[in-house]
Amino acid sequence: xxxxxxxxxxxxxxxxxxxxxxxxxxxxxxxxxxxTWVCVGHVxxxxxxxxxxxxxxxxxxxxxxxxxxxxxxxxLNRCAHRGNLxxxxxxxxxxxxxxxxxxxxxxxxGEMLGYPYNQGYGGKGKLSLNLGRVPRVDTYQGFVFASxxxxxPSLKEHLGAAAGxxxxxxxxxxxxxxxxxAGWLQHRAKANWKLLVENETDGYHPQFVHGSxxxxxxxxxxxxxxxxxxxxxxxxxxxxxxxxxxxxxxKMEPMNWFGTSEARVPDYVAKMRALHGEQAEEILxxxxxxxxxxxxxxxxxxxxxxxxxxxxxxxxxxxxxxxxKGAPEMNRRLLSQCIGSVGPAGMLLADxxxxxxxNQRGVAARVPEWLDIRRGAHRERIDENGFRIGAANDETGMxxxxxxxRSLMEGKAR
Amino acid sequence: xSGVAGxxxxxxxxxERFLYREARLADxxxxxxxxxxxxxxxLYWVPAGGDDTDPERQMSxxxxxxxxxxxxxxxxxxGKRYAQSPPSNLRRLISNVEIVTVExxxxxxxxxxxxxxxxxxGTTMWAGRATYxxxxxxxxxxxxxxxxxxxxxxxxxxxxxxLI
Numbered sequence: 001x002x003x004x005x006x007x008x009x010x011x012x013x014x015x016x017x018x019x020x021x022x023x024x025x026x027x028x029x030x031x032x033x034x035x036t037w038v039c040v041g042h043v044x045x046x047x048x049x050x051x052x053x054x055x056x057x058x059x060x061x062x063x064x065x066x067x068x069x070x071x072x073x074x075x076l077n078r079c080a081h082r083g084n085l086x087x088x089x090x091x092x093x094x095x096x097x098x099x100x101x102x103x104x105x106x107x108x109x110g111e112m113l114g115y116p117y118n119q120g121y122g123g124k125g126k127l128s129l130n131l132g133r134v135p136r137v138d139t140y141q142g143f144v145f146a147s148x149x150x151x152x153p154s155l156k157e158h159l160g161a162a163a164g165x166x167x168x169x170x171x172x173x174x175x176x177x178x179x180x181x182a183g184w185l186q187h188r189a190k191a192n193w194k195l196l197v198e199n200e201t202d203g204y205h206p207q208f209v210h211g212s213x214x215x216x217x218x219x220x221x222x223x224x225x226x227x228x229x230x231x232x233x234x235x236x237x238x239x240x241x242x243x244x245x246x247x248x249x250x251k252m253e254p255m256n257w258f259g260t261s262e263a264r265v266p267d268y269v270a271k272m273r274a275l276h277g278e279q280a281e282e283i284l285x286x287x288x289x290x291x292x293x294x295x296x297x298x299x300x301x302x303x304x305x306x307x308x309x310x311x312x313x314x315x316x317x318x319x320x321x322x323x324x325k326g327a328p329e330m331n332r333r334l335l336s337q338c339i340g341s342v343g344p345a346g347m348l349l350a351d352x353x354x355x356x357x358x359n360q361r362g363v364a365a366r367v368p369e370w371l372d373i374r375r376g377a378h379r380e381r382i383d384e385n386g387f388r389i390g391a392a393n394d395e396t397g398m399x400x401x402x403x404x405x406r407s408l409m410e411g412k413a414r
Numbered sequence: 415x416s417g418v419a420g421x422x423x424x425x426x427x428x429x430e431r432f433l434y435r436e437a438r439l440a441d442x443x444x445x446x447x448x449x450x451x452x453x454x455x456x457l458y459w460v461p462a463g464g465d466d467t468d469p470e471r472q473m474s475x476x477x478x479x480x481x482x483x484x485x486x487x488x489x490x491x492x493g494k495r496y497a498q499s500p501p502s503n504l505r506r507l508i509s510n511v512e513i514v515t516v517e518x519x520x521x522x523x524x525x526x527x528x529x530x531x532x533x534x535x536g537t538t539m540w541a542g543r544a545t546y547x548x549x550x551x552x553x554x555x556x557x558x559x560x561x562x563x564x565x566x567x568x569x570x571x572x573x574x575x576x577l578i
Contacts, residue, residue, distance in 0.1 A: 090463075090568065183463050183472045186570035190535055212495045216488035316570040320473055332470065336477070340485075344574040345460065345476045347489055350497035353573045357535055 003027065009406040011399065012374035016363040019192040025312035031408050032295055033058040034148040037158040039297035039306055040064060043072055043142045044179035044323075050093040052108060056308050056316075057146055062134065063087050064144060065108040068095065072139065074146050075110045076132030086131065097131070106131050141166040142177060143297065152414045161387065162240035165289035169299055172288055173324035174271035180304060182335055184318045185343030191356035192363075193296075193309040194405075196317060199352055200292040200300070201241045201397035203233055204375060209355055213347045219259065224248050224392065231392035233376075234383070239294030239404030241397025244389075246286045257287025258302065260333065268330045288322070292397065294404060303338045313360055317353075319343055373398045423516035424548055424555065429523045432548055432555045433508050437527075440577040441504040448577055449487045453549060453558040456480040460578060465563040475567070475574060497575035503532040504576055510543075520547040520558055527562075531576065538572055541565045 003024055008015035018024060040055045046066040054077065055062045061077040063086075079086050079099035086097040086106060096113060098105045105113040110131035118124045136147040138155035140163060145155050156163065170178055189196070199205065203225040207214075214222040224231050230247035249257045255265060262269045262284075273280040288301040298305040299322075306318045321338035323331045342349040363371070376394025383389045390396035407413035424432075439448040452458075460475040461467050469477045478486060489495045506529040514522040522545065529540040547559035562578050564571070 183467065185462050185473050185475060188570040188572050190572075209496065212489045212492040213485075215492060216485055335471070335473070339474055339477050340482060343462070343473070343475055344571040345578075347486065350573045350575040351495065354497040354575075357573075361534070 003409070005406050005409045009402050012377055013370040013372050014402055016365075016369055016371060019194060019360065019363045020312060022312050025192075025309070027409065028309075029058050031411070032405075033309065034060075035152065035414065036149075036295065036408065037136075037138075037145040037147045037153075037155050038295065039143055039293065040074060040146045041144045041306075042178075042180035042304075043139055043144060044177075044181050045091075046072060047181075048093065050095050050108065051091075052087065052094065053091040054087060054089075057134075057148070058309050060148075061085065062146070063097070067107075067109045071109070072137065072144055073109055074134035074137050074144070075106075075108075076134070078132060079104055080112065080129035080131060081115070141170045142179075149414070158238065159293065160238045160240065161236040161385075162238070162242075162291060162293045165236075165242060165291040165299065166293075168286070168289045169322065171276075171283055172272075173326060174268065174275055175324075175326035176275075177325040179323045179325055180320050181323055182321045182338075184320045187317045187319065187342075187344050187349065187353060188310075189315050189317065189353045189356050190313055191315055191353075191360040192313055193307055193315040194401075195356045195359050196307050196315055197292060197295065197298075197401060198398050199356065200298045200305070201233060201243050201290065202395070203231070203243050203391075203393040204395070205352075205355070209351050210348055212351070227391070227393070229392040232383075232389045233392060233394050233396045235388040235396050235400030236291070237387070237400070237404075239401050239408075240292060241400050242289060242291040243392065243397075245290060245392075249285055249287055252285065254281060254284035255287075257285070258333075258337075265329055265333070268324075268327050271326065292401075294401065300342075302334045303342050305342075315356075317349075319349070373402065422519055422521075422550060424513070424521040424523070424550070426511060426513055428555065429513060429521065429546075429548060430508075430511050432557075433511060433523070433525055433546065436557065437506050437508050441506055443490075443498075443501045443576075445487045445490050445577075449483065451557045452480060452483055453551075453556045454480055455558060456483060457559045458483055459560070460562045460564065460574075461567055463568050465561075465567065475564075475571065476562075476578075495575065497573050502576045505530055514545070517547075520549050522547055529578065535572065540574070540578065542567070 038057050041064050045053050049066055049068045052063050052065040055064050063075045063077050065073050077085050077087050081104050084099050084101040086099045095108055096105050103116040110133050112130050121127050134146045135150045138145055206225045207222045224245050231245045234242050234244050254262050292298050296307040302322050308316045319342045321335040373395045376390040380388055380390045458478040462473055462475050506527055508525050508527050510526040512524045514524050524545050526543050531538045542564040545561045549556050549558050
């Protein structure tokens, strides 16, 4: 079957089959998940030589390791002999992996070390079978990205303008680095992965889906997405998009982006001023980004999400709290707020997840065939940097996502 | 070890009666009744990724102090907590109840549980072991601490928005 993506993806509407068709899902794995750059984790998860953690890239079981010379590798978790997993533990520290089936051993760089009873292979050193490695691994601001394609755009090219948003996150740390060391919540949803991606920078839903929590906590977040908001939704190109809330935060006091005040985190603010001088005020006012990095990394101010597709109608969303290196006072608060908001019982994300699942049940209906993404198309404009922007609650980001998705699926971009 | 009825420590029958009641209030979404069980210094914890994590440094599914328990209940009561609107149909079994120890005014109780949750998504089974700290308050018993360790806490979980 050859899918005509130009028919299914139009400027202001997308076809429901994109969320339900098994063949399209299979093609997405090949053209997106096993080709372009996918975020896998963060270097702080394997801080010391020998550290490893198991990860997923779609259905691929991957081990993220750090070798004795400090290099971070992504190894495929599959013995070169009979395909058994060489790593069963979710995390640990070891310089080698040993397959339990026939005792073959490998260095944590993937290189073969040995195979028992080697006379069966004509002696020692006769075989040179290594673990599979993800062909390209690169990092940006500590985020580890994988590409299963041996060539193609570099990570910097892939990230494009989204790189600047990751820079904005890192500069909130008094040491210029974030860490993802608080472990992950794994939240399973019976929904297609694209419904999650579309929701991440959809500024139209918060007032409705999250009205319950805004009303009981007195949070002002909802109004940031109202019709009166000066905030914007920006298509950053390459499928990336953001809700830029800075126009609203600039009207407020420092640290208001985090719903707190300078008086409550004095040590952190003092450290930031010592490091950044005059520029500290701007950083403390503007806060963290709200950015969706195509296809699976979402930074929602204080939380980091990595989306992993399981099946056409099932997705796992992994989430953890941003931790700022050198800011213990902030880190406790970031963790606490993140736990309250996200994951299976989170006061925000449990309701988002309910919406993805209801969407998935809905798109199975045959008519109307289309999902509408026209909101704000008539009032979109191009900003001073050449990016397409819309109002805070417009579907500008979604349209950017679909445009890039289409070019990848048609083989016109990589 | 287990105290005698009338003493500070609870006996196992008293503990069971409390756990069954707490289970029924949660199953039936009696939010006010359930919230009233908690003490002011309450802690409600559902760890993720195993049971030996440090909730002050690691992500948890739920890590609520008394204030956050109140917020969670208020949100449920808006009727617009969509992950529980409509509410899940629930029934849970509590078993293997053991008095673990008596610490000061608190009796530490352990119990296994199995919860069947029915939603439009499908039927989900939630199983694990919970640890409770129960405290006498006049003629009543109050809940100061509940740690819920799911057997699948290290796996990806569906939404868990009911009171577990």
